[in-house]
Amino acid sequence: MSAGSPFFSATESSAPRRDRTRQALLQSALTEIHGAGFQAASLSRIVAGAGVSKGALYHHFPNKLALGYAVFDQPITDYIVKTFIEPLQNAEDPIECMHRVGTMERDRMLEQGVTLGCPLVNLSQEMSPVDEGFRTRIDALLTLWRNNWADALRRGQENGYVRSDIDPIAEATLMIATRQGSVALTKTAQSLNLLENVMTAFISYLDRLRPDDWTSRKAKIGTES
Amino acid sequence: MSAGSPFFSATESSAPRRDRTRQALLQSALTEIHGAGFQAASLSRIVAGAGVSKGALYHHFPNKLALGYAVFDQPITDYIVKTFIEPLQNAEDPIECMHRVGTMERDRMLEQGVTLGCPLVNLSQEMSPVDEGFRTRIDALLTLWRNNWADALRRGQENGYVRSDIDPIAEATLMIATRQGSVALTKTAQSLNLLENVMTAFISYLDRLRPDDWTSRKAKIGTES
DNA sequence: ATATATATACCGACCGGATGGTATGTAGGT
DNA sequence: ACCTACATACCATCCGGTCGGTATATATAT
Structure with a gap:
């Protein structure tokens, strides 16, 4: 209930x-x-x-705009926070967690269909230039997301899960941009093949975010636990 | 005629x-x-x-839709082809060329302002689910772009500019998705800082697309020319 | 328990305005 | 004289939003 x-x-x-x-x-x-x-x-x-x-x-x-804001503040924000922000909050290995989150998103799109895209992406695209109230709301949520992922990457660097020569906030921004674009492209192509392509490249991108000595270090971490 | x-x-x-x-x-x-x-x-x-x-x-x-199609088929398609597709057609080093194209796009956005985004991205986002005529047009253009960049990457692999363990079509798809998302995010954030962040990560991403022995090989290529 | 009072929750006809689209008229080159 | 290239006036439709009115739930008094 x-x-x-x-x-x-x-x-x-x-x-x-x-x-x-x-x-x-x-x-x-x-x-x-x-x-x-x-x-x-x-x-x-x-x-x-x-x-x-x-x-x-x-x-x-009171009017259409207020209804729109309410839709954004409640169901849409809730979904993003629960799906993309909370999981990274206390993740030990951020890359593994991002991989998992990405895969789950992919699976969800396969189920629910791909034609309508993501409400956040859609609203961001449509309303940002048109209404300042929407823009600030969307921007705040995206900033939260961005900082959250950047923090996760930074912790990952400290703990040896992420190579140290990358800029966490820049990479986090790139990842969110990539998701935004992937959803949009997939919607246009209406093709699961495209989604699979993006996932393939994204996973290999994540792998290349590991430290150079990751393979050996991974084994070490494995034995420690 | x-x-x-x-x-x-x-x-x-x-x-x-x-x-x-x-x-x-x-x-x-x-x-x-x-x-x-x-x-x-x-x-x-x-x-x-x-x-x-x-x-x-x-x-x-004859009607509004036909006008929209004409706008897409002529000015918008022309811009994309000239800016993103033709330069990669005969590029010797695809990564260097993509780097250059990306930087030029960034500069263009700095000049022209960032609030309105890219017409292709906007239309793709708005009209794909609503009108099949728009969708197929946009899809065709994006497919052309994708294949063009994938071919460039494949040639780059053959000539030693690009590491061989990546999937060209997948990486090309990821890049286009990333651009799509970057433009959208920047529009929402109205922040050049965000755009710089994405560029930073994108450049470092491109670097990691080089073969492992790129630094030495690059010197060799340099002396050959 | 019943009747009354009051505020909340909801209904649906209606309004001005903007939109895409049309019908009819006209200026100008050939 | 005739066809192209436009201009103007107008239409049906749908939109967000308003407003007078009704149902319903609850608090109070009897």
């Missing part, structure tokens, strides 16, 4: 009504925005998809 | 009226689409920008 407050779990049927419509609106808006982009997203289709009326929408959100 | 003759470049003023209007429309449409995206682009603003009327537009193009 999607509990609202962690304290007052509220009686199942009475409290949730407001929350249920709000969640339905957010979900429907996410789908619509994901499919059509924010500007082309139609409020009529959103309320239809949520099974409520326009009055309900404007009872919960 | 009519105009666009590669020989008679036509003094600006003597160019047939028809072509001038058409070019003005294409140029204005490119600007508008670049700034607002295709779907949000307004035909009224386009004709105003071109200094002609709506009747002129619909005399040259």
Whole structure:
């Protein structure tokens, strides 16, 4: 159950009504925005998809922009944090963890289909030049992500998992850019083959981020544990 | 057949009226689409920008979509081919050439500003899921680009400029994805610092694409010439 | 328990405006 | 006289957003 407050779990049927419509609106808006982009997203289709009326929408959100912000702040941000930021938080070996995260993303795209891309990538691309509110939100999330991965790489350097002659923040930036572009390209090509190509090159790129003496050092680490 | 003759470049003023209007429309449409995206682009603003009327537009193009296709097929495709594909066609050392192309792109973005991104990237992102005509056009151009860079890398392998244990098509795909993502990220961050970070990592990535004995081999090649 | 009062949650018809597209008219070269 | 190359006025449609009104849940009083 999607509990609202962690304290007052509220009686199942009475409290949730407001929350249920709000969640339905957010979900429907996410789908619509994901499919059509924010500007082309139609409020009529959103309320239809949520099974409520326009009055309900404007009872919960002052305007379309606020709805868009809410969609970004909640479902989209949650997904990125959970999928890309938290796993690297305490990863011992960042390269191995990035490899795993990348592979999981690939698998998820294979399942869910590849035509619509990633909501974050789409919004970033569409709304950054158009609306400053969206831009700052997206920028903040991407900066968080970037710093998080850079920190992970830096720790990896200290612990001998990552070669020391690379710039962590630069490499982290490159990786995120690569993901952004991969999703976009795959969407255009509608080809899993392209996605596999990118993964192949990305993995070999990750390997080349290891220290030169990694193979022997790896064995040593293995015996220590 | 009519105009666009590669020989008679036509003094600006003597160019047939028809072509001038058409070019003005294409140029204005490119600007508008670049700034607002295709779907949000307004035909009224386009004709105003071109200094002609709506009747002129619909005399040259049957509808908005056809105008969009024309913008893609001519100015956008031309730019990509000239900037990214032709230089690699006969490059002796692909890595050095990619390095140069990347640096020139970076400089161009510094000059022209970074807020609007690249028309190809924008269109690819926006229109691929929405319109099949756009999608196939973009896909064809990207495929051309990808194959062109992959061929260059393969030749580089044969001539000892590129390490042999990488997959040319995979690496080419990764590079294009990286550019796609870099442009998008930079647009969102509105930060030249981010662009510099990506360039730093990209250059070091290119270096790691050299054969292990590159430093010595490079000296040898140097003396040969 | 029942009736009343009040605030919340929601409905759906409607509005001004902008959009892509069309129908009709006209200027100008040949 | 005729066809190309445009201009102007106009249309149907959809958009985001508003607003008067209704259902529903809860608090209070009886």
